Amino acid sequence: MTIDNILLEMEGFFHSLHTVIEKPEYIKISNRNVFRYKSKTVNIAMIQLMARIISGLNSANLLIKNGLIQESNVLYRTLDEFQENITFLSKALLDDNITELHQRFLDNFFEEEFDNVDNAFHSTQKRDLIPRDKIRAFIANIDENPVNPSDTQKTLETVDKFYSGFVHGTSTHIIDMYSDNPSKYSVCGLSEESPSVIVAQRDFEEYLYRSIFSMLTIALSFGETAIYEKIASLRYEFERQTGKDDYECPVKAMNKMKRKGK
DSSP: OOHHHHHHHHHHHHHHHHTTSOOOEEEEETTEEEEEOSSOOHHHHHHHHHHHHHHHHHHHHHHHHTTOHHHHHHHHHHHHHHHHHHHHHHHHHHTTOOOHHHHHHHHHHHSOSOSOTTOGGGOOOOOOOOOHHHHHHHHHTOTTOSSOHHHHHHHHHHHHHHHHHHHHTOHHHHGGGEEETTEEEOTTOOOTTSHHHHHHHHHHHHHHHHHHHHHHHHHHHHTOHHHHHHHHHHHHHHHHHHTTTSOOOHHHHHHHHHHTTO
16 A cells, blocks of 8 residues: 555545534625634544644655655644644543633634734734643643653654754754755755655654544544544554554653663
């Protein structure tokens, strides 16, 4: 099964999950007709986040094929947050408990960008953005996590650091575009033999795997057993193909990583 085939299967599963939530309505806001959801629910937020994950995977796949690694790595950074948000929101459904933090997230998620749509310059509202460390702390303290909360949160923060420099444009990340024979910046894509391309391809496989788990999480929290089982079959096939079915105890893996380089 190729990556393109896996992405197509994920798209199909996503459309199946999308059918179980309400449809957005076509409404008028000022002089524009736009789609908006009448409800502001966890289910809808999770589906919209998953839409961005699949779109992001498809985009990253195309960028890597064309050697545009800076841009694919920017997308990886967004996928990190979307996947975290799905994990965070899923607990509200699985525990049947929308906490104050969940409600703050939903209020911010569905808020219009401007409260004065006719003149954005005069808009006055400020988004109540939840600090990322609060969402990560919530995830780290989920009872089912095999790794202790401190190490879980540290892991999430470390992954974040890998790609933040591509988003903000730091020198040590931009220099990956440079080669000295001849001396130039490859602004139209790196060659497929470039180490950065090889790393991006490897990382894509990991993001694809994690995204399958995000979709499993949605199906589980929605109570969609039939769809869950189909996604699980895709997961097992992906693991078989990539060797990810050779499991290692997460706690042992964490301890090994913490000792490495000391």
